Amino acid sequence: MRLGVLIPTRGVVMQSAERPAVEECWTMARLADRAGYDAVWVGDSIVAKPRLEPLTTLAYLAGITTRVRLGTAVLLPALRHPVVLAHQIANVDQISRGRVVLGLGVGWSLPSAEREWAACGADHKRRVRRLEDHVEIWRMLWSGKPVTHRRGDVELSDHTIGPLPWNAAGPPVLITAANRGEMLPAQFDRFGRLGDGIITTYVHAEECRLVRERAEEALARHGRAGTRFELCVYTTVRMENDPGTAERVTTEFLATYYGGGVHSRGTMGLGPADVVIAALERYAAAGVSDLCIRFVGDDQLAQLERFTAEVLPALRQTGRPGSSRPHLPAEGRGGVAAGGAGRRARWSVEPQRPDVRRRALPGACGGGPARGVARLSPGLGAQASGRQRRRGGGRALRPRSRAAPRRRSATGRDRRELERRPAGAARRAQARRPRARRHSDRHARRLGRRRPRRRIGRVRHRPLSRRGSAGAFPLRGRPA
Structure with missing residues (x-):
C-alpha cells in the first residue's frame, strides 16, 4: 500500500x-x-x-x-x-x-x-x-x-x-x-x-x-x-x-x-x-x-x-505503507529512460538532477520499455581529458582539448581591426609595419602571443591638460 x-x-x-x-x-x-x-x-x-x-x-x-x-x-x-x-x-x-x-x-x-x-x-x-x-x-x-x-x-x-x-x-x-x-x-x-x-x-x-x-x-x-x-x-x-x-x-x-x-x-x-x-x-x-x-x-x-x-x-x-521506492513511469515517451523515438539515448540529464549525467544501457531506445541507466559522476568527461572544469552546481562542462589554444577576446577598436585584418601575404606585410602604441593597449585582451611585461617602477603623473586627454596619460619612468 x-x-x-x-x-x-x-x-x-x-x-x-x-x-x-x-x-x-x-x-x-x-x-x-x-x-x-x-x-x-x-x-x-x-x-x-x-x-x-x-x-x-x-x-x-x-x-x-x-x-x-x-x-x-x-x-x-x-x-x-x-x-x-x-x-x-x-x-x-x-x-x-x-x-x-x-x-x-x-x-x-x-x-x-x-x-x-x-x-x-x-x-x-x-x-x-x-x-x-x-x-x-x-x-x-x-x-x-x-x-x-x-x-x-x-x-x-x-x-x-x-x-x-x-x-x-x-x-x-x-x-x-x-x-x-x-x-x-x-x-x-x-x-x-x-x-x-x-x-x-x-x-x-x-x-x-x-x-x-x-x-x-x-x-x-x-x-x-x-x-x-x-x-x-x-x-x-x-x-x-x-x-x-x-x-x-x-x-x-x-x-x-x-x-x-x-x-x-x-x-x-x-x-x-x-x-x-x-x-x-x-x-x-x-x-x-x-x-x-x-x-x-x-x-x-x-x-x-x-x-x-x-x-x-x-x-x-511491516512492509506495507510508506514504500521508499521512487515512482518510475512504466513507459516513456522518449526521455531519460526511453530516449528519442527511433534513436538510442546515449547521454541524458536526469530531469530533477541536472548535475547528474546518465548513460542509457544497451537496448534503451524509443518505443520500448524503460531500461536501467548507469549513473556517471559529474565531470567524468573532464576527468578523461585531465581537466576538472565545472560551472555552478557541480555540472561538468565539455572538456577542452589541450591542443586547442585559449581564445582571448579583444574589445573596442582592437576587435574591429581584427575583423578587418587581411589574410595571406598582405597580413604578414601588415604585421611587419610598426603601429603606434595606444593607451588602450594597456587594457585590451589581445589574441596571439602576448608581449613580455616591462618592469614599471613608480609612476609619475603630469597635470591634466585643458585641451584634451593627452596630458592625463601617466609617464612610465625608470624606477626611482
Missing part, C-alpha cells in the same frame, strides 16, 4: 486569503519527497471551499520534488472546459515526467456546491455527464491523432494538442465511488467504462473489501475482467496523546473546512501513534492500494513531522 500526503491548499487559504502561507505547503511536499512517501495530493474548489488552484500548484510541486506522484483528490472537471483542461493536464504530466494521477469527482450534493456550479456557468444537474465527456475528450486528444468531436460547448474539427502526456495512455484516472459507504451502481458502472482506479472517502476499512468486489464486477461487465486497478482511500489523521483531544480538534476543523453539513465517518487515525498505525494497517488488510492522508488542525506541518517520526518507521517495518 502506498502512502500519500494531502497538501493543505485549503487550510492555508482558510488562515489568510490575502497572504496564504504557501511556504508551509512547499515544505510539506519537500519533506514527503525526502522521507519516502509515495504521493502528494491536492484538492479542488473555486468558490465553495476556496484554495490554491490544483493544476498550477501541481506544476510548482513538480519542480521542487523528484519522485512522489502528484495527485488530485479530487479534481472537479465539470467546472472547466475539457479542451483547455486536457492541455493543462498533459503539460503538467510532461513537466513532472509522468507523475500525475487524476482523482476525479462530481462534487457534493450540497447548497454550497450548487452555488459554485452556478458561479462557474455550469449546470449542477449535468455534472455527471460533463465528467464523462471530459474523460472521453481527454483521451481522444491525448492519443495525438486529429480529433473531430461536437457535443455541447465543444466543437473540434481535426484538432490536436501538444504536448502530449508523458505516458502514451495518459495519467491514471481514478473515479469517485462509494463515498460515505454508499455503494451506488451508477458510480461503479462509470468506473468500469472509464476508470483506471477508484478513489473514495469516509469509508470503514471493512467496507473497502466490498468496494473492491463491486469494482471487479463492473470491470467484468464492460469486458475488462482481470484488469488491475488502484483503490485509493482519502482518510483523516490527527496525532494527539489523548484520543479525546484528537476527536475534538478533528470535529472543529472539519466543520470549518466544509462549512457544516458533512459528518465524520469511516476509519480515521485519531490519537497516539499506536492507534494511527492500527487504523492504517486495517486499510492495508482490506485491499487498499493507496492512502491519501489529510492532517487536520492549524499545525499540519508539525503533524506531518510527528507522523514521519512515529508512524512511518513502524509501517516500513
